[in-house]
Amino acid sequence: MSTTVIIIALLIIIGLASYATHLLLTLKRQTQANQQALAERKAKADKRRQQILTDIRYIAAAMLEERCELSEGVMRIGKLFDVLSMSEQVMGDFPNLFTHYELIRNHPIMEARTDLPKQQRMKFDLERMKSEAALEQLILDETKHIAEFDKPMTH
Numbered sequence: 001m002s003t004t005v006i007i008i009a010l011l012i013i014i015g016l017a018s019y020a021t022h023l024l025l026t027l028k029r030q031t032q033a034n035q036q037a038l039a040e041r042k043a044k045a046d047k048r049r050q051q052i053l054t055d056i057r058y059i060a061a062a063m064l065e066e067r068c069e070l071s072e073g074v075m076r077i078g079k080l081f082d083v084l085s086m087s088e089q090v091m092g093d094f095p096n097l098f099t100h101y102e103l104i105r106n107h108p109i110m111e112a113r114t115d116l117p118k119q120q121r122m123k124f125d126l127e128r129m130k131s132e133a134a135l136e137q138l139i140l141d142e143t144k145h146i147a148e149f150d151k152p153m154t155h
Contacts, residue, residue, distance in 0.1 A: 049084060053149065056080050060146035070132050070139060074100050077146065094146065096138035103131050 056077050063073035078101035081087045091098045107124045108116060116124075 052080050052084055057147050057149055060143045060149070063143050064140065064147060070136055071100070071104055071128055073143070074139060075104060077101075078105060090149075094142040096135045097142050097146070100131050100135050100139060104128055 059068060059073050059076050059080075062068035063070065068076075074097055077097065078087070081090055087098070104127075107113070107128065113121060113124075
C-alpha cells in the first residue's frame with residue numbers, strides 16, 4: 001500500500017472516531033438532561049401529593065371542629081383521594097367515609113342541583129340525610145385518623 005492510501009485511511013478512521021465521540025457525548029448530555037427533567041417532575045409531583053395530603057388532613061380537622069359539614073367534608077376528602085389515585089388503597093381503612101362518598105359523589109351540586117325538579121332534590125337530600133344519620137359517628141371516628149393520615153403512596 002502506498003503512503004497516501006494509509007494516510008487517507010487514517011484520516012477516515014480519525015474522522016469516524018471523532019464523529020462517534022461527538023454522538024456519544026451528545027447522547028450522554030441528552031440522557032443527563034432527561035434524568036434531571038424526570039427528577040424535577042417527580043419532585044414536583046411529590047410536592048403536589050404532599051400538599052393534597054395536607055389538604056385532606058385539614059378538611060378532616062375542620063370536620064371534627066364542625067367548621068365543615070359532614071357530607072361536604074366527605075365529598076372533598078373522597079375527591080382528593082381520587083386525585084391521588086389512593087381511594088382503593090385507603091377504602092379499607094375508612095369504609096364508612098367511602099360508603100357515604102359513593103352514595104353522594106354523583107349528587108348534583110350548585111346550579112345543577114338548583115335546576116333539578118323539587119322532588120328529585122328532595123330524593124337526593126333524603127338519601128344523604130339517611131346516610132349521614134346512620135354513619136355520622138363512624139365517619140367522625142374515621143376522620144380522627146384521617147386528620148393524622150400519613151400513609152405512604154405506593155404508585
